Amino acid sequence: MPTLIVFIVLSAIMTLFYWFKGWMTDAPYRKKWTFSKARIGLGAFLFFFGANRIFISSTTLTMIVCAIFMLYGIFIVYFSIKTYRFYTMKMIEEANQSQKQ
Numbered sequence: 836m837p838t839l840i841v842f843i844v845l846s847a848i849m850t851l852f853y854w855f856k857g858w859m860t861d862a863p864y865r866k867k868w869t870f871s872k873a874r875i876g877l878g879a880f881l882f883f884f885g886a887n888r889i890f891i892s893s894t895t896l897t898m899i900v901c902a903i904f905m906l907y908g909i910f911i912v913y914f915s916i917k918t919y920r921f922y923t924m925k926m927i928e929e930a931n932q933s934q935k936q
Contacts, residue, residue: 839887846883849876864929868922871915878911 853873860866885904888897 839883839890842883843880843887846876846879849873850880852876862926862929862933864922864925868919868926871919871922874915875912875919878908878913878915880908881905881911882908884908 850873853869853876857866857869857873860869881904885901885908888904889901
């Protein structure tokens with residue numbers, strides 16, 4: 836499916852972009868915040884890769900492996916969104932403290 840391939844490529848680009856951006860950041864909470872966005876892209880990549888692979892071949896083993904990929908991708912996205920929300924507040928506090936100094 837061409838649509839899933841576009842989503843796979845976009846999520847891979849998102850993962851790499853935020854991964855490199857995270858390595859360039861010096862502030863600790865901003866770094867964790869940026870890496871959580873990279874993990875959201877990684878989870879989306881795993882989910883879309885598994886979904887795409889199901890459409891390519893539909894053997895029993897492929898279905899099981901793709902279901903594991905998709906569930907693990909959803910797991911990563913869910914918990915990365917939770918860490919993203921947590922570190923958003925910490926990053927705002929960190930920015931306010933750096934402005935006061």
